[in-house]
């Protein structure tokens with residue numbers, strides 16, 4: 001377990017148990033030992049065929065743990081509650097979850113349900129997102145905010161205003177100055193008093209990858225002169241009391257509390273200025289950015305880690321707002337945050353199989369390398385190599401291996417070497433490299449997954465996630481590997497791992513290609529599902545929801561959804577699988593009835609062909625491996 005730094009990035013939710021498997025501790029540090037959930041048992045339950053008591057689902061699978069989600073939400077709330085109380089802060093914390101981080105219905109519904117006791121709300125950034133947020137919040141706490149961010153048109157703003165008619169606490173956050181005219185105009189037409197927020201472009205700049213939205217040239221928000229104009233226009237329209245919220249977002253994965261305090265302090269000054277100018281200010285919304293320690297280093301030195309805890313984050317936000325407001329004698333505002341990554345990252349695990357490993361297995365056959373001695377040029381290279389091996393001169397060996405290989409490749413291209421001879425020279429060179437300890441110890445493990453579908457940030461922005469075998473952790477891994485996915489794309493690989501490693505310690509596959517070596521990708525509950533595509537038409541994985549249970553097992557699968565079938569992904573790119581199936585079936589019927597065999601034989605063959613087509617449309621596109 002130490003090899004994979006599980007205690008670093010995994011605490012308090014993931015740990016290695018005495019059977020050598022990963023266990024989920026669903027209630028974090030409040031989990032009792034008998035409540036631990038063995039992840040391998042979950043995988044067995046999910047993949048075992050139905051007649052054997054399983055659910056018969058295909059991998060890859062996303063396993064969601066609603067208990068972990070609940071714990072994350074409660075930890076965030078109690079960190080702020082503690083900071084508010086201990087610092088004598090005169091208002092409260094009331095967060096929202098940005099649905100773009102994971103829009104899955106059950107994730108959003110869970111967050112609304114778990115957070116309704118403390119008025120936890122949602123943030124939306126597009127029209128479908130506001131529609132889903134509105135319908136979920138109908139079942140939530142009436143005071144919960146629905147923060148409406150993003151670019152807006154008439155329809156978006158009308159929806160937000162309509163939300164207020166439905167007694168939802170919608171706040172229209174101006175991202176562009178032009179949105180103000182629409183808000184003033186539509187609110188009059190619809191006879192609704194809006195609650196308006198504005199997003200400020202702060203001068204404080206976060207310099208990591210995720211900070212490109214911050215600073216004066218950031219993509220979003222209003223500059224100071226735009227803010228002054230907005231205030232003037234609202235005053236002229238008799239609506240300055242509607243301006244109640246100040247929002248900013250300096251980027252995801254804020255690396256340190258020093259940068260956080262700097263940004264929050266600047267925003268708090270702006271807040272106090274808006275109060276001075278007569279706006280009806282009530283809320284400061286510090287955006288997202290609460291980070292995750294993906295590599296377990298707690299260093300904050302790269303985008304992969306942050307140098308603070310949840311408690312320290314809350315403490316820094318509350319302290320910065322309080323100190324500025326106290327200096328300016330301004331009433332303490334409600335503090336809102338839009339933490340996405342920190343709420344949902346831990347709640348799901350992506351499980352996939354390594355199906356085979358490419359080992360260098362070339363062999364040299366005596367007859368095939370005999371030509372080396374018969375051809376003058378090749379003989380010289382071969383003898384040089386032989387002498388270097390005898391001397392134990394590694395550097396020369398590498399040189400002569402290259403030279404010999406190149407000469408033989410040239411010979412092959414000229415048509416004077418056969419494929420068997422070339423293969424035997426490769427085998428000979430591999431044997432030499434192994435003998436002098438210079439062979440590449442890293443194997444390529446083929447994984448039944450698409451990186452583009454399931455870990456898009458790995459491909460797109462080089463983001464790393466902890467990837468770990470979920471079993472055999474009590475056995476020392478005998479190999480090192482890089483992972484290669486199913487897509488026909490050379491970018492579909494994983495050859496960088498947390499801790500700066502270029503390969504991962506892995507166990508040898510049973511019997512040279514097992515289908516029963518399970519790997520887990522952790523901390524990917526935010527953004528990865530939302531951003532994934534269907535490259536090569538590999539669709540979304542199966543999804544199950546696993547709750548802690550006090551029954552005979554420590555868990556219960558409360559929902560199971562097979563992943564997208566081949567028909568589903570074909571439909572997504574405008575094909576019509578039903579028609580495709582019919583036309584292939586039609587062709588089969590025509591051909592199989594004219595083959596001239598006995599009728600029964602033809603029928604059986606036809607039935608087999610049709611059944612095979614049917615299965616192929618309805619199964620997932622991933623490799624079908626034996627359970």
Ligand code: PLP
Pocket residue numbers: 098101149249251252253287288289290338339340341342526
């Ligand atoms: N709020 C806004 C406006 C954002 O742009 C983002 C993400 O970039 C978030 C909240 C969520 O940030 P995080 O996932 O870092 O909490």
